[in-house]
Every structure is written in structure tokens, then in C-alpha cells.
Amino acid sequence: MAGVTGWWLTMMPLTINARLRWGLNLLIVTLSLVATVAMVLLVFWFERSLFYNHLQSDLLDQVRAHAGLEQSLVQPMADTTYYKLPAEQQSLLPEPFRGYPEGGHEVLLADGAYNLFVHYEPGWEHVLVQDQSEFERYELRVFGGAALAVLAIWILGFWLSQRLSRQILQPVSRLAAEVARLRHQPGARLQGVYPQDEVGQLAHTFEEYAGRVQELLTREQQFSANASHELRTPMMVIRGALDMLRETGSGTAEEVRQLDRMAAALDDMQRQVELFLQLSRAPEAAARHDTFVPLGQLAAACIEIWQGQAGARGLTLALTVAADEHPQVPATLAGAVINNLLRNALAHTSEGRIELCLGPDWLEVCDSGEGIEPEVLARVRERGISRSGGFGLGLAIVERICEHQGWRLSLASNQPRGTCVRIVF
DSSP states (O other): OHHHHHHHHHHSOOOHHHHHHHHHHHHHHHHHHHHHHHHHHHHHHHIIIIIHHHHHHHHHHHHHHTTTOOSOEEEEETTEEEEEEETTOOTTSOGGGTTOOSEEEEEEETTEEEEEEEEEETTEEEEEEEEOHHHHHHHHHHHHHHHHHHHHHHHHHHHHHHHHHHHHHHHHHHHHHHHHHHHHSTTOOOOOOOOSSHHHHHHHHHHHHHHHHHHHHHHHHHHHHHHHHHHHHHHHHHHHHHHHHHHHSOOOHHHHHHHHHHHHHHHHHHHHHHHHHHHHHOGGGTGGGSOEEEHHHHHHHHHHHHHHHHHHTTOEEEEEEOOSOOOEEEHHHHHHHHHHHHHHHHHTOSSSEEEEEEOSSEEEEEEOSSOOOHHHHTTTTSTTOOTTSOOSOTTHHHHHHHHHHTOEEEEEEOSSSSEEEEEEO
């Protein structure tokens, strides 16, 4: 039963405090019920063994004392009455006491309770009747008192379980509150003083782990800041060179178009650097500093960026619009998602077609490339996993952006070959 109770408490969706209270209450209720049942059984055993043995002894004494009497006898004695009757003459014996086999019996009547013991001899019936009404009243009072005592024990146990659970789990509750506070105060440390037990060990281990995580996060932020700073310098050099080429170039339409493409790619690179820096510092604030544009407009701009590379490789890169209206999306974040999906599709497609499809609240990038093996499909979104077995960012960046923006990302195989990646906004 203890195992079933423990499993039940574990499966219940309750706090540790509530489970401890329930456990203590169940223990108290179980012990009190066992004690009550034992007391009732003891009373019944005492009644049967003591009274029936006493009645049997008294009856045998009466039988021996009146062995020579050859006539009917009714002899009242305090709360006991002795009957010696011929077997064929039962009129002197009250009707409720007639017809019982030899031995002790308990008879409950409307006017009281009686114990009787019956003994048969050839031609004679001996009956000893004892009025037990007073004892039954005492017995009912005892049982009623026991019921009240059990109820009082349950109430006291409930109160004690409340106090004990609060006292026992106070360090755990304090630690849980501090851990919840640390979620909103990065870098803060535990302020509470904890006992030198399992709770104290847990607090110490958690503080050590939180310190290591904070140290790693600080290093990542510092690295992102340094990398961003180092990347800005060559981008400034490239932008200066582009401006110079605009001034000193021939000014032909083709040259201007190429310079515009390089300038657009440089702008996209700068936005990507700022995006990655923002994601490493405060991902939840990235969208607040972004510009919202229609999804269709952003998708067309992304297709334009990759159209040249797709054409150079003999691939068809197409944009398919399946809805008239599209949601407003953060340009940098959604652009990073689309560009990463198109880059992955181009990297893993050697021939055929890559299609960017837009729906009313979703986009999908489908390619006719090598596809994803079933054993890799479950892990392809992990950092460092790619379909070709090499190492790279894969879809980890896309997944991180989708996770922070609440977008739903899913992957599936394309038919007859290739891969489809869907984003639901």
C-alpha cells in the first residue's frame, strides 16, 4: 500500500509542499484507522472471551448445584437468570431465547442486549441469560468516543502537517524563490543562508553552475562585441572602395548595377552582423529594434540577392505567391531566415529548381537537391550538422530566430527528391 500511495503522490500535479502534507495526512489517517480497528477487535475479543467464559462457568455451577432437581426452575440472580427446563417444556423460557444451539450467543432486542449460554442434558435444557444492556451502552459510548478521537487526530494531524511541511521545506521554498529571482537578475548571487544538508549542497552547486553559465555568457558577449568591431573595419574599407569606384568608374549601366549589388550585399552583411550581435546579447529585444515590412516585399528582395548565384550554377530560383496579403515581419530577422534557407538550398542543390513559396501566414523553401537522410533529419537543425556530413551552422541560426519570435519551423522531404522547410508566422 505504501508503494501505491507513493506512486499516487508522485503522479499528482502538486508541489513538494502539498505532496508532503498529503503524505503526512495519509500516514496519520492510516495509523489512526489501524489503531481504531485494533481497538474494536480487542473489545469484541474481550467481550467474547471474558463474558462467554464467565457465563459458561456460572452455568456449569448452576447445573451441578441443581443436578438432583427434577422439576422446572427459573432463578433470577441480579442481572442474570438461570433456567432449568424439561426439553419438551419451553413456555417458561422467553420466546427470544428459545431454539439456540449449545454454546454462547448474543441476542439484541428492542429493549436491550443479552448474552446467553445454553447447555443440553438428556431430557433437560439449561439456559443462563445475562442482561448486557448497560455494557452495550458503554460500548457504544466507547465507539463514539473513539470516532471523535480519530476525527480530532485527523484535524490535529492536518494542522501539524501544515506546520511541519512549512518548516521542513522552508529552505527549499526560499531557494526556489531566489532561483526565480535570478532569472530576471543575471549575474546576481544567492543571498540566503542554507543549512549544511542536501538543500545547502543544492544551493552551492546551483550557484557554482550559475556562475559558470554567467562566465560563459559574458565571454560570448565579449567575443560577439569584438567580432562585430573587427568586422566593421573591413566593411568600412569596402564601402569606401565602392564609393571611389562610383566616382572613378565608367558609369555604364552594367557597372552601376554590379556596384549596387555589392552595396546591397554589404548592407546585408552589416545588418547580419548587427543581428548576430543583438541575438547574442538580448534576443528578445531584437525585433523591437527592427523595421517591419511586408513578407512579399522582403521575399522578392532576397530572391534578387541570390538570383545571380543560382543562375551561375544553372539552377532555377523562383518566387511563388499563394496569397494576396502577407503579414508584416521584422526585416532583419525574417530576412536572415529567408537568406539562410536559400543559402542552404543552393549549397545542397546541384541541379533542378529552388522555390520560395509564400502563403497568408507562412513561407516555404523547397529544393530538388540531395534531400535529408532519415537518420539525419531529426538532427539537421543542430549546430554543426549538415546534410552532407560536414560542419557548419546549418539551420541552427534559423531555429534560434524562430524560437525567439514564436515562429514554427518544420522540415520535410520534398517529392520526388529534395527538402522543404516551412516557417509559420
